[in-house]
Amino acid sequence: MFEGDSLIDWVDRLSENDFVVIDDFLTEPLFEKLRAFFLSKLVQEDFAIAGVGTLSNHQIAPDIRKDFIYWINREEDTVTKEVFLLIDKLIQVLREYCFLSISDSEFHLAHYPKGAYYHRHIDQFKDRGNRLISVIVYLNENWDKGDGGELKVYTNDKTHIIEPIGKRLVLFKSNAVPHEVMKTNVSRYSLTGWLLNKPANVGCFVV
Ligand code: OGA
Numbered sequence: 001m002f003e004g005d006s007l008i009d010w011v012d013r014l015s016e017n018d019f020v021v022i023d024d025f026l027t028e029p030l031f032e033k034l035r036a037f038f039l040s041k042l043v044q045e046d047f048a049i050a051g052v053g054t055l056s057n058h059q060i061a062p063d064i065r066k067d068f069i070y071w072i073n074r075e076e077d078t079v080t081k082e083v084f085l086l087i088d089k090l091i092q093v094l095r096e097y098c099f100l101s102i103s104d105s106e107f108h109l110a111h112y113p114k115g116a117y118y119h120r121h122i123d124q125f126k127d128r129g130n131r132l133i134s135v136i137v138y139l140n141e142n143w144d145k146g147d148g149g150e151l152k153v154y155t156n157d158k159t160h161i162i163e164p165i166g167k168r169l170v171l172f173k174s175n176a177v178p179h180e181v182m183k184t185n186v187s188r189y190s191l192t193g194w195l196l197n198k199p200a201n202v203g204c205f206v207v
């Protein structure tokens with residue numbers, strides 16, 4: 001995905017449609033490794049209920065979203081090293097071909113238990129406009145039609161239904177693409193993050 005026609009193709013699609021879906025972003029061994037990491041964090045009960053808004057304006061809103069998240073610490077969570085090497089390559093490509101000034105990133109694991117959803121939103125905080133690109137990598141084994149939890153993406157003229165199939169990568173422009181996670185009928189796993197043009201903590205503090 002980082003070379004030749006397929007690179008040109010997905011960069012074009014991201015520029016034209018504001019989003020792109022890339023299958024088999026993860027290799028099988030990397031997928032297994034990340035799933036094992038995910039499951040270990042679940043067992044250790046390291047996930048916390050997700051909220052909406054930044055630090056100064058953060059609230060739990062189960063009417064809007066019902067997922068649980070674990071923020072990754074790159075230094076401590078050393079098993080994620082390999083996937084971040086891949087994500088760093090991705091960032092290089094976006095800098096080079098899309099002229100994006102990405103200077104930081106933030107990533108979490110997301111667990112949507114059966115019945116969870118995230119209603120229509122965009123990935124930009126009112127008081128912290130530093131998210132450029134949203135990155136989602138699905139970690140679901142054997143996702144099947146009927147399992148639910150599809151990502152619904154809204155563009156000017158259409159809605160697009162994206163199945164949360166394991167190893168699949170989705171990229172979209174954080175401030176331009178309304179989207180939602182439809183109710184899931186099974187546990188739904190992903191690695192989700194944002195590529196930022198300012199450090200992660202900018203604008204997070206109450207002044
Ligand atoms: C989010 C989000 C989409 C997905 O976490 O902000 O919209 O498919 N996730 O998990």
Ligand code: MN
Binds near residue numbers: 121123179
């Ligand atoms: Mn989102």
